[in-house]
Amino acid sequence: MTEPLFLGDLDSPRVGEEVVLTGDEGRHAADVRRVKPGEVVLISDGAGMAIRGPVTAVAKASVSVRVEDILRCEKPDVRYIVVQALAKGERAELAVEVLTEAGVDRIIPWQAERSVVKWSPDRVERGLTRWRAAAREAAKQSRRFRVPVVTAPMTTAELALRLPQVALALVLHEKATEPLALVDVPAKGEVVFVVGPEGGLTDEEVATFTQAGGKPVLISDGVLRTSTAGVVALAQVQALQRRARG
Numbered sequence: 001m002t003e004p005l006f007l008g009d010l011d012s013p014r015v016g017e018e019v020v021l022t023g024d025e026g027r028h029a030a031d032v033r034r035v036k037p038g039e040v041v042l043i044s045d046g047a048g049m050a051i052r053g054p055v056t057a058v059a060k061a062s063v064s065v066r067v068e069d070i071l072r073c074e075k076p077d078v079r080y081i082v083v084q085a086l087a088k089g090e091r092a093e094l095a096v097e098v099l100t101e102a103g104v105d106r107i108i109p110w111q112a113e114r115s116v117v118k119w120s121p122d123r124v125e126r127g128l129t130r131w132r133a134a135a136r137e138a139a140k141q142s143r144r145f146r147v148p149v150v151t152a153p154m155t156t157a158e159l160a161l162r163l164p165q166v167a168l169a170l171v172l173h174e175k176a177t178e179p180l181a182l183v184d185v186p187a188k189g190e191v192v193f194v195v196g197p198e199g200g201l202t203d204e205e206v207a208t209f210t211q212a213g214g215k216p217v218l219i220s221d222g223v224l225r226t227s228t229a230g231v232v233a234l235a236q237v238q239a240l241q242r243r244a245r246g
Contacts, residue, residue: 048072
C-alpha cells in the first residue's frame with residue numbers, strides 16, 4: 001500500500017524525533033484518513049523536504065510521527081512554468097492537478113482575450129484559493145515533495161515583459177508550423193509554456209508573445225483542451241531533456 005503524504009511545517013527535523021501534524025492536515029490525517037499507530041506516513045513541507053516514519057499517536061485533530069528518514073528533493077536544473085488561461089467549469093482546476101502531477105514548478109493564471117471566465121477583483125482571491133488547493137491535493141496524491149507556486153494573475157502585457165527573462169518560452173498554438181519535438185531544449189533555466197483558453201489564442205496574443213521571444217509550437221495533430229494541452233507539452237519537453245542527457 002502506498003504511504004500517504006501530508007503537508008505540514010518541518011523545523012529542522014532529526015531522526016528519532018517526533019513531528020506533530022496539526023491544523024487541517026492533522027485533522028484530515030486523524031479524522032478523515034484515519035491513520036493508525038504503527039502506520040508509516042510521509043510529511044512534507046511542500047518545498048522539497050519530507051520525513052518518513054511510523055505514527056506513534058493519534059488525537060482528535062493531530063497525528064504524531066517518529067522520524068525514521070529525512071528525504072530531500074533537490075531543486076531541478078530546469079524549472080517549468082505554465083501560463084494557464086482561465087477556463088470555465090472545473091477545467092482550470094483539472095489543468096492545475098495534472099500539471100502538478102507531471103512536475104510543474106509554477107503556474108500563472110492568465111486572463112486571455114477569449115477566456116469565458118473573468119476574474120473580477122473580488123473573485124481573484126477565491127480563484128487563487130481553488131487553484132492552490134488543487135495544487136496541494138495533487139502534490140499529496142502524486143507524492144511530490146514540492147507544491148507548485150500558483151502566482152497572482154498576470155495580464156498579456158505583463159507576460160510579454162516576463163518571457164524575455166526565461167531560457168525558453170513556448171506558445172502552444174494549433175496553427176504553428178514547428179513541432180515541439182524539433183525545438184532545442186535548455187539544460188538549465190526556466191521553460192515557460194503559454195496555454196490558451198478553450199477559444200484559442202488570438203492573432204494579437206500570438207504576435208505579442210512572439211515579439212517577446214516566445215516560440216509558437218505544435219504539440220498535437222489535433223486541437224487539445226486547455227486542461228490537457230499544458231501537460232502534453234510538459235511531458236514532451238521532459239522527454240526531450242532526458243534524451244539530451246543520454
